[in-house]
Amino acid sequence: MYALFEGNKQIGDPFPTEKEVWEAALIEGLVSDVPVADEGRLVPAGYHVERIDEAFEPRPGWKLPREIS
Template identity: 55%
Template sequence: MAYALFNDDKQIGPGLPSEPEVWKHALDDGLISDIPVADEAGGQVLPARYHVKEIKLEECCAPDPAWELPSEIS
């Protein structure tokens, strides 16, 4: 299995072996501006509409080259 970063239901990052690698790659590539941190309930506080999910290797695809980081994340 692999993991990838998604914006809503659109994959915006490559499939990688673990969630921490997905977040590091997204940070290194400028897709996110900060690594998510745990909130009081123990969950993650993610930028709006962003999430990491497990994908099957055959689902792994290249990110959409037309996708751009929003100028503001609320």
């Protein structure tokens, strides 16, 4: 399973693949494009996708931001 993290805190639901995490972030407007191996990541500083061994519930009421300021 993979999930989106802000720093060291999981902020999104887990997905079976890293690709699905990026797609969810794209749909929510967090990224403008999914990462391409040779182009690097297109996410705001502090955000990353990480493999997880067990799923944790995201913070109650937390939603991905629609815009990054």
